[in-house]
Amino acid sequence: MRTPVFTGSCPALVTPFDENGNINYDAFGKLIDDQIAAGVDAVCVCGTTGESATMSIREHNAAVEYCVKRVNKRVKVIAGAGSNDTSAAVYLSQHAQDYGADALLHVTPYYNKASQTGLIKHYEYIAARTDLPIILYNVPSRTGVSFTADTYKVLSDVPNINGVKEASGNFSLLAHTRCLCPDDFYIWSGNDDQVVPMMSLGAKGVISVASNIIPEVMVKMSHLCLENDFEAASKLQIEYMDLIDALFIEVNPIPIKAAMNLMGMEAGTLRLPLCDISEKNLEVLRQSMLRMGLLK
Numbered sequence: 001m002r003t004p005v006f007t008g009s010c011p012a013l014v015t016p017f018d019e020n021g022n023i024n025y026d027a028f029g030k031l032i033d034d035q036i037a038a039g040v041d042a043v044c045v046c047g048t049t050g051e052s053a054t055m056s057i058r059e060h061n062a063a064v065e066y067c068v069k070r071v072n073k074r075v076k077v078i079a080g081a082g083s084n085d086t087s088a089a090v091y092l093s094q095h096a097q098d099y100g101a102d103a104l105l106h107v108t109p110y111y112n113k114a115s116q117t118g119l120i121k122h123y124e125y126i127a128a129r130t131d132l133p134i135i136l137y138n139v140p141s142r143t144g145v146s147f148t149a150d151t152y153k154v155l156s157d158v159p160n161i162n163g164v165k166e167a168s169g170n171f172s173l174l175a176h177t178r179c180l181c182p183d184d185f186y187i188w189s190g191n192d193d194q195v196v197p198m199m200s201l202g203a204k205g206v207i208s209v210a211s212n213i214i215p216e217v218m219v220k221m222s223h224l225c226l227e228n229d230f231e232a233a234s235k236l237q238i239e240y241m242d243l244i245d246a247l248f249i250e251v252n253p254i255p256i257k258a259a260m261n262l263m264g265m266e267a268g269t270l271r272l273p274l275c276d277i278s279e280k281n282l283e284v285l286r287q288s289m290l291r292m293g294l295l296k
Contacts (some may be wrong), residue, residue: 001187008219009221013050014212015051017268020023025066027268037078038215043077046060047081076102084111102133104130105165106123106137108137111144136165149179163186171198178201187204196233205222206218209252221236224236245288250281255281
């Protein structure tokens with residue numbers, strides 16, 4: 001029987017950039033250390049929040065290698081390795097394995113709009129070429145394609161496919177997946193505003209954007225759910241809804257980087273085609289952070 005890569009809360013780490021647009025490893029290392037000190041159960045590097053789509057292959061591999069070394073086995077490291085090119089996804093997966101990552105995160109191929117059969121073949125091909133556990137990543141709002149529960153069922157037969165980060169917002173899909181798939185095909189919330197309801201349907205935790213600035217909150221929320229204290233977890237989810245909404249007022253990771261910079265966390269710039277948050281939305285974000293005591 002498979003065991004979950006992690007249970008609880010895992011930050012989808014921002015990649016800090018310096019004024020020249022290069023990875024700011026000093027700020028990156030501090031972010032990793034602060035997240036671990038806050039009690040997170042794993043970290044995810046080079047995902048959507050980490051702006052992997054605008055990182056070169058060399059930068060991507062360097063960021064994964066650095067993260068693994070900085071973490072130094074204190075928690076699990078999940079390396080983003082997804083691509084719309086299956087061979088590129090294999091390349092990133094094998095390098096992450098060589099660098100010592102504990103697991104892989106593989107987003108559905110974007111732009112190509114693969115069929116369900118294509119998705120199955122894509123993931124079977126990758127899984128056969130790495131020993132690491134794979135977390136699928138379903139985010140159709142970005143990729144233009146979604147898994148079906150039937151496809152999850154087929155992929156759940158692949159031994160090193162550990163489960164899925166579900167960011168579709170589709171609770172019917174979640175329920176049908178839990179119905180069709182074995183108990184050791186695990187699910188994690190990919191949406192900070194849906195942690196508690198997803199965990200009430202059996203999700204094992206969250207891969208969280210908000211954790212970059214409120215790691216203790218996301219750890220507490222997910223662990224309360226794991227302890228079946230959904231009443232307390234629900235209160236926490238509701239308490240932080242305004243902030244979570246503000247962190248997605250523009251496309252991720254624009255607001256989270258703005259929030260981190262407001263807090264002096266040196267998240268730095270964004271890479272085009274992403275650009276700075278609008279002044280109007282920055283003020284909405286700032287006011288929400290003030291209400292939650294994150295700014296003075």
